Amino acid sequence: MSTLFVNEEAYPLPEDPRTTLLDFLHQHLSMFGAKKGCDHGQCGACTVLVDGERVNACLVFAFQLEGKSVTTIEGIAKKTSATKSSDGEVQLHPLQKAFVERDAFQCGYCTSGQICSGVALLGELAAKNPSAVTCSSDYSQKEDISERMSGNLCRCGAYPNIVDAIQDVIALEPQ
Incomplete structure (x- = not known):
């Protein structure tokens, strides 16, 4: 099973390959810290860290991050x-x-x-x-x-x- 790590916890990737990282965080993990502002990568409200680098979560598909480490605002303090x-x-x-x-x-x-x-x-x-x-x-x-x-x-x-x-x-x- 394909896995994505979010705030140091492993989660199975969604079955639908069209699921963006932002939608995965919202709909599958109930993490709402990253916001859907423009849904076009222009505003940065959805910014999260992927292996320590900033990424607009609305622009990347969850499946593209298989095995990667995502840190959201919920995990920054951790x-x-x-x-x-x-x-x-x-x-x-x-x-x-x-x-x-x-x-x-x-x-x-x-x-x-x-x-x-x-x-x-x-x-x-x-x-x-x-x-x-x-x-x-x-x-x-x-x-x-x-x-x-x-x-x-x-x-x-x-x-x-x-x-x-x-x-x-x-x-x-x-x-």
């Missing part, structure tokens, strides 16, 4: 090295905390995609992957972050706070 706190609550990822502290969301519709994309961005920076647009070796500049996050739209205009939240987390990381 993916950190943090365990449950003393009161039994799951620790948020540092970027989730920064979004709250910086008020980097308004209506919240794009937030799960923004955070997944931001986590991928942090991985790119850790791997020292250069930007396709900026020439600076300082990847923490606002222009570089904005370019890397350009696949995620926010109709409310929370971009400055989103960039600030990402910069806060970059500042926490050892260089």
Whole structure:
């Protein structure tokens, strides 16, 4: 049986090969963190991580990801090295905390995609992957972050706070 790993748990792939990853998450796993905004890959509300890289879940078929590891917003906190706190609550990822502290969301519709994309961005920076647009070796500049996050739209205009939240987390990381 073909398997897909979502948030570190194995699931059988759907029988219908036309099932997108987004529909699989919604209809088969009842995971609704990734949103169906445009259903054309233009807004980024459905962004999830596939083997650590951002993917628009509305554009990829579930069967294409056989054996791959998908992380959704529901699994971001689990993916950190943090365990449950003393009161039994799951620790948020540092970027989730920064979004709250910086008020980097308004209506919240794009937030799960923004955070997944931001986590991928942090991985790119850790791997020292250069930007396709900026020439600076300082990847923490606002222009570089904005370019890397350009696949995620926010109709409310929370971009400055989103960039600030990402910069806060970059500042926490050892260089």
